Amino acid sequence: MRASTLHDGSWNVRQLGSGVAASVVCAAALALSACAVSPDVTPLPNVDASNPTIDARPGSPDAQPGLPDARPDSDAQVGGPDAQAGDPDGGVPFDAPPPPLLLGWPDVIGTLNTFLPAGNMVLFKLPRLPNNAALEAWGITTRAGNTFSGNIKMALYSDRAGQPGVLVNWTGEWNPNDREYAGTGALLMAGEYWLAVQNQNDETLTQVEGQLVARCSMPLGFNNDPPDDLQALPTPPACGTDPPFNIYIRVREQ
Known part of the structure; x- marks a missing residue:
């Protein structure tokens, strides 16, 4: 970073x-x-x-x-x-x-992959955003030769006592083979966030080998929008640790 x-x-x-x-x-x-x-x-x-x-x-x-x-x-x-x-x-x-800041894990490190079945939302806790920043783009990186068979959605959640909390911003449906999805320039306040990915089809995603971060997941059909408050759900996401996917947001500090 x-x-x-x-x-x-x-x-x-x-x-x-x-x-x-x-x-x-x-x-x-x-x-x-x-x-x-x-x-x-x-x-x-x-x-x-x-x-x-x-x-x-x-x-x-x-x-x-x-x-x-x-x-x-x-x-x-x-x-x-x-x-x-x-x-x-x-x-x-x-x-x-100021130059843009890539918050997340844009670089492919190692050879670790994971299978992600359709109908799920997976969230990873991002490194702390040090200053207020404008959200310029959402991104996902794949290993050379890897392609997605379907579309994805991404979402950004606030942190609530170490758990993903309230929905802050999210993308429309897009094809991750394009690498990035343009953001709206929404202002993000300095602090901690969770970045979520929701996949349409069964996919194999690249993970960052040798690194463990907080990870949460929950079933969520692709036709459903990201929930407004994950902790208000009858069954909040299950959490643990895992190597993060190669997902990130591009921001510009204000």
Whole structure:
């Protein structure tokens, strides 16, 4: 599982360089007829229309909150002598969006398979989600050459005292040979979850060899939707431990 940095969406605005500051001071002094332009002052460069820049004018489509205007009624300047180190275009640096996080077991490890008869729901407790995140996709991995004969559904449940609890989100019916099913971008709060798979036909699923996690299962016909609250059922799922299936969700921390 890869670590990810939480992105707060802030902008880091670089300070104006000494050349720009000198130009501003000089312009103010010229209004009083008391300043001569120094040959050491670097003039502001003209914007090259062929070089894409951020239009920082108030009201422009690319204007960013808190981003100062370079000059009244002008485009932001780029590539000046005071461009910030590490910013080759001299533009305003910004935080890159965080990479996606695969929560679950996307990698096939070992040669372990298991037979899963039709008409069941199997749930595995996921590693803890460290931060709030948007649900981007659901996924299942198969060993090369393995295919599914039917469709599946997947569901996400909250954790209740070490048991799967309330339904949080679920997929429609889909073919797992496509590897991933697009999520809705629903916001998941940091915490613990259970990931469930429900199969239409008898299938052979790949498991992660050498790892044991909490596992629960219950009979559930494929035409039935995932129950809203598993602990409220007359017969809750039976639980134990087992090597997890190669199932996962792809999220992006907020």
